[in-house]
Amino acid sequence: QTGIPKGITVAFLPKQVNNPYFATAWKGGQAAIKEFAGVGKQVGPSDAGASSQVSYINTLLAQRQKAIVVSASDQNALVPYLKRAMGQGVKVVTYDSDVAKDGRNVFVSQASADTIARDEVKLLAKQIGNKGEIAILSATPNATNQNAWIKVMQEELKKPQYKEMKLVKIAYGNDDDQKSFTEMQGLMQAYPNLRGVISPTTVGISAAARYLSSSPYKGKVALTGLGTPNQMREFVKNGTVSGFALWNPEDLGYLASYAAAALVSGQITGKEGDKFSAGKLGQRTVGKDGVIILGPLTVFDKSNIDKFNF
Amino acid sequence: MTEPTPILALRHASKSFGPVKALLDVSLELFGGEAHALLGENGAGKSTLVKILAGVHRADGGELLVGGRPRTFHNTAEARDAGIAIIYQEPTLFPDLTVAENVLMGRQPLKGGGRIDRRAMLARVGEILRELGVVLDPARPVRGLSIADQQIVEIAKALSFQARVLIMDEPTAALTGQETERLFRVVRTLRARGAAVLFITHRLEEAFAECQRLTIMRDGRWVNSGPSEEYTIDSVVHGMVGRDVQELYPKLAVTPGEVALAVQGLTRRGVFRNVSFQVRRGEIVGLAGLVGAGRSEVARSIFGIDPLDGGTVCVQGRAIRSGDTLAAMNAGIGLVPEDRRQQGLVMDMSIERNATLAVLNRLRQGPLMNRTAEYQTASDWTSKLRLKAHRLTDPVSTLSGGNQQKVVLAKWLATGPTVLIVDEPTRGVDVGAKAEVHRTIAELAAEGLAVLMISSDLPEVLGMADRILVMREGELVGELARRDASEEAVMYLATGQRNAAAIGGAA
Amino acid sequence: MTQFSSTGAAGSASPTLLTRLFQAREASLLLILLALVAVTTAINSRFLSAQSLRDLALNVAIVALVVVGQTLVLLMKHVDLSVSSVLGLTAFLTGSLFVANPGMPIGVAFLAGLGMGAVLGAINGLLVAYGKVPALVATLGTLYVFRGVDYAVVHGGQITASNLPAAFSGFASGSILGVPNLVLLVLAVMTGFGIYLRSYRSGREYYAVGSNVEAANLAGINVNRRVLTGFVLSGAIAGLAGVLYLARFGTVDAAAGNGLELQVIAAAVVGGVAITGGVGTIAGAGIGALLLGVIGSALVALRAPAFWQQAIQGALLLLAISIDIIIARRAARAMQERSHR
Amino acid sequence: MSVPHKPARSLLGWEAAVIVLVALALLIGSFLHDAFLTAANLSNLSSNLVEIALIALTMTLVVIAAEIDLSVASIVGMCSALLGVLWAAHVPMPLAILVTLALGSLAGFLNGWLVTRLGLPSLAVTIGTLALYRGLAYALLGDRAVADFPPFWTNLGFGLVPGTQIPIPIVAFVILAAITAVVLHATPFGRSLYAIGANEVAARFAGLRVERTKLVLFILSGLMSAFAAVIYTFRFSSARADNANGLELAVVAGVLLGGVSIFGGRGSVIGVIAAVFLIGIIQNALTLADVPNEILTIVTGLLLIVSVLGPNLAARVKAARQRRSQLIPPKGGAA
Numbered sequence A: 001q002t003g004i005p006k007g008i009t010v011a012f013l014p015k016q017v018n019n020p021y022f023a024t025a026w027k028g029g030q031a032a033i034k035e036f037a038g039v040g041k042q043v044g045p046s047d048a049g050a051s052s053q054v055s056y057i058n059t060l061l062a063q064r065q066k067a068i069v070v071s072a073s074d075q076n077a078l079v080p081y082l083k084r085a086m087g088q089g090v091k092v093v094t095y096d097s098d099v100a101k102d103g104r105n106v107f108v109s110q111a112s113a114d115t116i117a118r119d120e121v122k123l124l125a126k127q128i129g130n131k132g133e134i135a136i137l138s139a140t141p142n143a144t145n146q147n148a149w150i151k152v153m154q155e156e157l158k159k160p161q162y163k164e165m166k167l168v169k170i171a172y173g174n175d176d177d178q179k180s181f182t183e184m185q186g187l188m189q190a191y192p193n194l195r196g197v198i199s200p201t202t203v204g205i206s207a208a209a210r211y212l213s214s215s216p217y218k219g220k221v222a223l224t225g226l227g228t229p230n231q232m233r234e235f236v237k238n239g240t241v242s243g244f245a246l247w248n249p250e251d252l253g254y255l256a257s258y259a260a261a262a263l264v265s266g267q268i269t270g271k272e273g274d275k276f277s278a279g280k281l282g283q284r285t286v287g288k289d290g291v292i293i294l295g296p297l298t299v300f301d302k303s304n305i306d307k308f309n310f
Numbered sequence B: 001m002t003e004p005t006p007i008l009a010l011r012h013a014s015k016s017f018g019p020v021k022a023l024l025d026v027s028l029e030l031f032g033g034e035a036h037a038l039l040g041e042n043g044a045g046k047s048t049l050v051k052i053l054a055g056v057h058r059a060d061g062g063e064l065l066v067g068g069r070p071r072t073f074h075n076t077a078e079a080r081d082a083g084i085a086i087i088y089q090e091p092t093l094f095p096d097l098t099v100a101e102n103v104l105m106g107r108q109p110l111k112g113g114g115r116i117d118r119r120a121m122l123a124r125v126g127e128i129l130r131e132l133g134v135v136l137d138p139a140r141p142v143r144g145l146s147i148a149d150q151q152i153v154e155i156a157k158a159l160s161f162q163a164r165v166l167i168m169d170e171p172t173a174a175l176t177g178q179e180t181e182r183l184f185r186v187v188r189t190l191r192a193r194g195a196a197v198l199f200i201t202h203r204l205e206e207a208f209a210e211c212q213r214l215t216i217m218r219d220g221r222w223v224n225s226g227p228s229e230e231y232t233i234d235s236v237v238h239g240m241v242g243r244d245v246q247e248l249y250p251k252l253a254v255t256p257g258e259v260a261l262a263v264q265g266l267t268r269r270g271v272f273r274n275v276s277f278q279v280r281r282g283e284i285v286g287l288a289g290l291v292g293a294g295r296s297e298v299a300r301s302i303f304g305i306d307p308l309d310g311g312t313v314c315v316q317g318r319a320i321r322s323g324d325t326l327a328a329m330n331a332g333i334g335l336v337p338e339d340r341r342q343q344g345l346v347m348d349m350s351i352e353r354n355a356t357l358a359v360l361n362r363l364r365q366g367p368l369m370n371r372t373a374e375y376q377t378a379s380d381w382t383s384k385l386r387l388k389a390h391r392l393t394d395p396v397s398t399l400s401g402g403n404q405q406k407v408v409l410a411k412w413l414a415t416g417p418t419v420l421i422v423d424e425p426t427r428g429v430d431v432g433a434k435a436e437v438h439r440t441i442a443e444l445a446a447e448g449l450a451v452l453m454i455s456s457d458l459p460e461v462l463g464m465a466d467r468i469l470v471m472r473e474g475e476l477v478g479e480l481a482r483r484d485a486s487e488e489a490v491m492y493l494a495t496g497q498r499n500a501a502a503i504g505g506a507a
Numbered sequence C: 001m002t003q004f005s006s007t008g009a010a011g012s013a014s015p016t017l018l019t020r021l022f023q024a025r026e027a028s029l030l031l032i033l034l035a036l037v038a039v040t041t042a043i044n045s046r047f048l049s050a051q052s053l054r055d056l057a058l059n060v061a062i063v064a065l066v067v068v069g070q071t072l073v074l075l076m077k078h079v080d081l082s083v084s085s086v087l088g089l090t091a092f093l094t095g096s097l098f099v100a101n102p103g104m105p106i107g108v109a110f111l112a113g114l115g116m117g118a119v120l121g122a123i124n125g126l127l128v129a130y131g132k133v134p135a136l137v138a139t140l141g142t143l144y145v146f147r148g149v150d151y152a153v154v155h156g157g158q159i160t161a162s163n164l165p166a167a168f169s170g171f172a173s174g175s176i177l178g179v180p181n182l183v184l185l186v187l188a189v190m191t192g193f194g195i196y197l198r199s200y201r202s203g204r205e206y207y208a209v210g211s212n213v214e215a216a217n218l219a220g221i222n223v224n225r226r227v228l229t230g231f232v233l234s235g236a237i238a239g240l241a242g243v244l245y246l247a248r249f250g251t252v253d254a255a256a257g258n259g260l261e262l263q264v265i266a267a268a269v270v271g272g273v274a275i276t277g278g279v280g281t282i283a284g285a286g287i288g289a290l291l292l293g294v295i296g297s298a299l300v301a302l303r304a305p306a307f308w309q310q311a312i313q314g315a316l317l318l319l320a321i322s323i324d325i326i327i328a329r330r331a332a333r334a335m336q337e338r339s340h341r
Numbered sequence D: 001m002s003v004p005h006k007p008a009r010s011l012l013g014w015e016a017a018v019i020v021l022v023a024l025a026l027l028i029g030s031f032l033h034d035a036f037l038t039a040a041n042l043s044n045l046s047s048n049l050v051e052i053a054l055i056a057l058t059m060t061l062v063v064i065a066a067e068i069d070l071s072v073a074s075i076v077g078m079c080s081a082l083l084g085v086l087w088a089a090h091v092p093m094p095l096a097i098l099v100t101l102a103l104g105s106l107a108g109f110l111n112g113w114l115v116t117r118l119g120l121p122s123l124a125v126t127i128g129t130l131a132l133y134r135g136l137a138y139a140l141l142g143d144r145a146v147a148d149f150p151p152f153w154t155n156l157g158f159g160l161v162p163g164t165q166i167p168i169p170i171v172a173f174v175i176l177a178a179i180t181a182v183v184l185h186a187t188p189f190g191r192s193l194y195a196i197g198a199n200e201v202a203a204r205f206a207g208l209r210v211e212r213t214k215l216v217l218f219i220l221s222g223l224m225s226a227f228a229a230v231i232y233t234f235r236f237s238s239a240r241a242d243n244a245n246g247l248e249l250a251v252v253a254g255v256l257l258g259g260v261s262i263f264g265g266r267g268s269v270i271g272v273i274a275a276v277f278l279i280g281i282i283q284n285a286l287t288l289a290d291v292p293n294e295i296l297t298i299v300t301g302l303l304l305i306v307s308v309l310g311p312n313l314a315a316r317v318k319a320a321r322q323r324r325s326q327l328i329p330p331k332g333g334a335a
């Protein structure tokens, strides 16, 4: 009833195959592929490097996959190779982390960069009463998403209602648990007046929360950002973190799979205004620049965290 | 005296290394209270035999009897536990550990809880060293000791446990008269206690003076054995070489030419001071002195290995930059270093590559190597020196000690030097080869080469040198013309003591 | 020959000079360390607060522990690059044990970590000692293999603090007299191995093997067995470190410990353990680890710009090993000149 | 003491083995997936290896001289960052490339200086500069990425030789590989590297300029890394501070698998090239066959171990067999 032919081959290529976040997204992607009776697989490097993704694109091309669903480690490095793939009729969907827009057909975005950044700042501002020094604990210095969000956050902080909040430091935990942990600890040492931290990465926020929960700063320094409920449940309950946000990564993968199938079956081309049906997520519309937005963020706190399991 | 059972006996032993038959059907018996000399040319298989007794190698055939009972040693610890102490040809020490630990490794005295009793360890080794009459701090690391001092540590190691059999593979090659004499005194004490001693040397005089029995080997085979009274030097040499050796010191008369090497006021802080001398073309100048007098250090500095703190080196009137080996070589200096394994050879490389290493830049066609010239150079010089080798492409490490020394010589002769410094050129070289090395040096000198010969072998210096310089404690203390030189005169200068001459040299 | 032999110096003068020299290596490091702490504290007084000292000690503890095993191996002129993978794999597997048996006593977890580490270390040891594979090659290979196995086992999963029993987390966060349990454990291991290497025959064998293998063989040391033991110990210690990692961080994924091997070797080298074998002490290596840890925290505390931190760290590392070798060289030269009067 | 009896021939044996393995891998690859033995796939495969292969050339020289350079990947990152910064600052590309190459040489010089002047072990030095150079890459470029390189230049990294499936950088690699092979195997300089690697003291006593030679090697290694950085930057049309992170292990793995002794004094260019491609081919074939990434990691490690373990075991078996055969009739007299 979806108009999608059976047996479409879809390959997911995340930044890192071993990352739990991508593992969850793939779960959703796989579910969608099963629904439309396609053939799916996930391949990818163990380390987040652009060059290793390129060799996977090349082999996927050689394998004549119908669609590649990729979360790019580098906004630019993949473009020539993805273009070549599209030149040979392969449909390219980016999810989670985009490439330059001529390198893909559509981008399935978790939420617009503006929404994410604004929501994060708003969350933190509420927790610290719009006042005091704050810091950001990011992923790697080159993480495309994080950098885009940080840029918007910096703009956002210029607004009058945030004039008493001061961003003193952007630290990088490299999406490495231990590094994020020690970076958080360093922040507390270097900035005694720190009131709050935003960590827009699932690895960073859980490491930071763990540090805070066992330190004297627990409950005194606010922490928010993007995290998964399972990772953060304990810290929400013990009062280290009062609220954080995320989209559902499973839904992200699910939507990306449907977008890929819609492209392959010719239902959409990536033009603004194209519409397709995405299974349980209902009808979706391609927005400007070929961006398909998953939806607003979910904010998790004591009241609702037990309702989620991912 | 009735013939008792030998403490240690080897019967019909054979050993091959790949195609090389190092030992073929060799037998040997060691009796308590006796010193037994094992003599043979370089590569005759002496060290191989020692290593079989030590449990380093296992014989391919034959049997080993300890106290009349057959034994097989699977490793060195078993041989050691059977009461066999060994001084190997090449010192095998731990440079980072102290002298005391080197001596007692694995047998350190313990105190409560199985912990090492450092104080007892130092005391014990100090005592052994004192017995040897050596002033060597047991607490200092071995790194930095001269070859001679290292050899002394080896000796101390062998003496440190009550051995029933003491095996010494050329222990005296690096030692001068006094040290050798002290070693022999200890050996005699051991013998008196009933131990058996196996002694390998290329100094035949020592063998006759100290040993009651001789065994001669040639080409891996047993030639003959017997009480030493039944032999003469000539008969031994004939047995070793299979022919008569011509003169051992074939010095040719030459009239010295212009000054080839002139050094002035050489100083290296803490090592030597104000050393000045000249060597003329055609001349062989001996540099004598006790071990540690600083002779090798002077040679190294002239050759630019170590930088100088003061003084100049001139070759044919032109000064060369201090601390620049290549400049020294280009000026025509060659150095045959004293430690052939560390300094003279790249052990894993082939004989050919080693022999041409110092002339690489000459053996080329345009920017590329000329392989024919390379092979030619190597085979020329090695055959001139009668190198005993399977193939020129074999690694140098498979050669016997003396043959390795010949490769070092070949390497430097290939450079066609104006000045050749030879540091202990015949250490560990057998009589036949020694005569050849001497003849080569004498001939080259006759053709106009200036030779500076450092040697602890006094007869060699006396036999070969036109003039003899003597060093003591880093200073040049005298010079003797050939006709004035005698062992007493040299030892007097080297020690600063008149009576020292009595124990100078082993001859 | 008497006074002409070798050192020639009066027998009693040298040992004190020597001990002083050996102490100097560690003393110079301690001095650098103190200077760094003093400067940092002067600028940011929070650097010496109880909390930040605790954090520092905890951060250094795991590296310092792995350095102990690495020192054993380096002393023998080998190297163990696989420690990071061993740590990652054992951390995850121990965590999985907790997931599978939630009631498992924490002692069992430690034993399991040690055991798994020892097995992995034994693979290295067998390759190096009996397979005659150079340690750098063998352990670079197992660095890949063990990490690959880790990836395969973890497969995008993760152990989180909620998987761990309360007793285990309690041990991790607990302390005695203000010193965290983990730090005490590591100090105990370091002290034990420090004494072992200094005062036991088999401990001295590590130095002997690294100083001259041939001589070690001739001295009747079973070199192969010693090398195997060294790698087994290095593996077991890395395994123990894996358990501590799990305890400390609570979260373990497939990347745990990635890249740790270079930090560990750097710490050992800064601490005066020679890559060329035969030289070094556990105390020195521990100070090396501490120095690196302090540099890292000091840069943060001094608010060094984020993008310059790594560069400064690298430069300081180079500086530390350069100063160390220059001091050692001076001392050696002084000793030589003195011995020749 | 028994001497490790490894004449030069056994090395040739290993090189031949690697080349045979390459052929075997190609054969098996073609069975695993029919897209494997296509020009396009082989072209992609080799173009993905080009930086590793380039750096492996100079790494071969460095390791034969008994040193190691672990900072190569960081030099790539630093040089890539510099190229990006210069381009973003509107420096003309040829000049920017020259400056980049100069920076690489300078980085190599610093490594070499610390090793030869201060006498520090290169493993320690280059672990330090690994951190330093990567740090400088971040200092130069921070979190930025420069991507707007002109197509003419990116095509040099990405494009194919017109009318063929040969990636342009591979042409550069072939030329440089030939030069390296000749230098190593047929010039006095190359010869001297083996001696320096096998016994540095003896090399010095033979008048070889050990320090200078090593300094040159490190500079070459830095220069080659900078060249690889230029190719890398163009190939991905992206200058970032984290470019080529971790590449050093792949390079070292290739060099060791190629039969170069980690202790110096032994190895050849052809073996290393074969080994680098062997790893690449196996990984490509297995990826095409949908073998998961973790297995690839394991295979790489196993290859490395087996490359040394295999010949060692073979030699031991051979020696044992020889000993047995000798027990029968000893032929001829002493050699």
Ligand SMILES: Nc1ncnc2c1ncn2[C@@H]1O[C@H](COP(=O)(O)OP(=O)(O)OP(=O)(O)O)[C@@H](O)[C@H]1O
Pocket (backbone or CB within 6 Å): B017, B018, B020, B021, B022, B040, B041, B042, B043, B044, B045, B046, B047, B048, B049, B089, B397, B398, B399, B400, B401, B402, B403, B428, B430, D001, D002, D003
């Ligand atoms: N490990 C080995 N591998 C191959 N050949 C060897 C090995 N050890 C010794 N040989 C060969 O065995 C023969 C005997 O050597 P050995 O060292 O026993 O001679 P030697 O009598 O001690 O000579 P020298 O007086 O020069 O020390 C020589 O031809 C030598 O090249």
Ligand SMILES: Nc1ncnc2c1ncn2[C@@H]1O[C@H](COP(=O)(O)OP(=O)(O)OP(=O)(O)O)[C@@H](O)[C@H]1O
Pocket (backbone or CB within 6 Å): B143, B144, B145, B146, B147, B148, B149, B271, B289, B290, B291, B292, B293, B294, B295, B296, B297, B298, B338, B456, C005, C006, C007, C336
């Ligand atoms: N590698 C070294 N490092 C430090 N000191 C050394 C080294 N080699 C020798 N020495 C010391 O330098 C001094 C001079 O030694 P040198 O070898 O020059 O004496 P020599 O007269 O040549 O005696 P030999 O007969 O041993 O060659 C000795 O006291 C020795 O301990």
Ligand SMILES: [Mg+2]
Pocket (backbone or CB within 6 Å): B046, B047, B048, B089, B169, B400, B401
């Ligand atoms: Mg011998």
Ligand SMILES: [Mg+2]
Pocket (backbone or CB within 6 Å): B295, B296, B297, B338, B423
């Ligand atoms: Mg000397």
